[in-house]
Amino acid sequence: xxxxxxxxxxxxxxxxxxxxxxxxxxxxxxxxxxxxxxxxxxxxxxxxxxxxxxxxxxxxxxxxxxxxxxxxxxxxxxxxxxxxxxxxxxxxxxxxxxxxxxxxxxxxxxxxxxxx
Amino acid sequence: xxxxxxxxxxxxxxxxxxxxxxxxxxxxxxxxxxxxxxxxxxxxxxxxxxxxxxxxxxxxxxxxxxxxxxxxxxxxxxxxxxxxxxxxxxxxxxxxxxxxxxxxxxxxxx
Numbered sequence: 001x002x003x004x005x006x007x008x009x010x011x012x013x014x015x016x017x018x019x020x021x022x023x024x025x026x027x028x029x030x031x032x033x034x035x036x037x038x039x040x041x042x043x044x045x046x047x048x049x050x051x052x053x054x055x056x057x058x059x060x061x062x063x064x065x066x067x068x069x070x071x072x073x074x075x076x077x078x079x080x081x082x083x084x085x086x087x088x089x090x091x092x093x094x095x096x097x098x099x100x101x102x103x104x105x106x107x108x109x110x111x112x113x114x115x116x
Numbered sequence: 117x118x119x120x121x122x123x124x125x126x127x128x129x130x131x132x133x134x135x136x137x138x139x140x141x142x143x144x145x146x147x148x149x150x151x152x153x154x155x156x157x158x159x160x161x162x163x164x165x166x167x168x169x170x171x172x173x174x175x176x177x178x179x180x181x182x183x184x185x186x187x188x189x190x191x192x193x194x195x196x197x198x199x200x201x202x203x204x205x206x207x208x209x210x211x212x213x214x215x216x217x218x219x220x221x222x223x224x225x226x
Contacts, residue, residue, distance in 0.1 A: 035215070037162075044119070044220040045154070045162060045205050059213050062117055095161055101150050101209045102167035109161060 002026035002105045004096045009110030012086055020081040020110060022096030030054070030074040033100035036081050038092035039109075046092075050100050051079060064090075086114045120145065120206055120218035127224040133194040136221045138206030139187060144216055146187035150209035153182060153191045156220075157202045165204075166191060193223075201225040 008020040022034070035050040049070040051058040058070050069082040079096060091114045097103035121139040128134040138145065138153075145151055151169045154162040164173050166182035169189060179200075181192045189208070193200055206218040 037217075044203075045156075045207075045217045047207070047215040047217055050215070061214060101207075101215060102152050102164060102173075103154075103162075103207075104164045104167070104173055106161040106163070 002098070004098065004105055004107035006094065006096050006107045006110035009094065009112045011113045011115065013116050014087060014114055016086050016114070017082070017084045018086065018112060020083065020094055020096075020112070022079045022081075022107060024077045024079070024098070027098070027105070029077040032098050034070075034072060034079040035097045035100060035103055036070060036079075037095045037097055037103070038090075038112075039095070040089070040092045043092075048094070049081065052100075083112070086112075088114050090114050117210070117212065117214060117216055120208060120216055122204075122206060122218035122221045124219070125222045125224065127226055128193075128196045129226045130196055130198065132196050133192060134196065134223065135193075136191045136204055136206075136223070138189040138191070138208075138218050140189075140208055140216070141187055143212075144208040144210040145184065145189050147211060148209050149184070151182065151184055151189040152207045153180070154205045154207065155200075155202045156205065162205065196225050198225055 036048040049060045072079040093109040095109045096107040098105035153166040156162045170182040
């Protein structure tokens with residue numbers, strides 16, 4: 001069974017940092033782009049970033065450029081999202097998803113709350 | 117990177133058909149055949165229902181269909197069932213090599 005499990009969420013103060021992880025299983029992880037999508041409380045989905053299957057390329061939404069970094073370790077079947085300089089508006093459920101455009105496998109999400 | 121435009125809500129009766137529109141620009145919806153649709157029930161992760169405008173992944177009901185004309189894509193759900201009540205989001209690849217979502221549409225089944 002294909003599965004994605006996110007972890008690393010929590011409560012952090014404005015200006016702080018957090019690193020999210022997403023562990024994949026049930027498919028050949030190293031052949032897929034991976035994506036992070038977030039959803040603020042009561043709001044819609046927002047695409048955040050994606051990373052090429054071999055880690056050689058990535059893309060970000062403008063609002064996180066320079067603050068967030070997506071990376072992956074194909075030996076550990078995992079993708080990461082390093083989040084720095086966090087703001088209140090980054091508060092959301094963060095989902096990990098398989099593929100770059102047609103996101104066909106999703107994790108259950110991890111919650112990030114940015115508050116003092 | 118402006119969000120695609122979807123109606124905030126639509127409703128339909130059991131057994132009827134409804135359509136949800138998704139309007140973008142020539143830099144996203146109109147420029148590529150890379151529109152996807154996702155269904156999200158409360159408290160759950162999104163589920164891919166349609167990809168590449170009109171293709172259905174395995175596990176997606178054939179009551180769901182997609183189309184596109186110019187800068188506007190549409191999701192049609194036929195034979196509405198109670199379990200179709202959910203939020204629906206469109207997304208599109210963009211000329212910036214990013215992905216943009218619509219604001220979401222809440223479907224109510226009467």
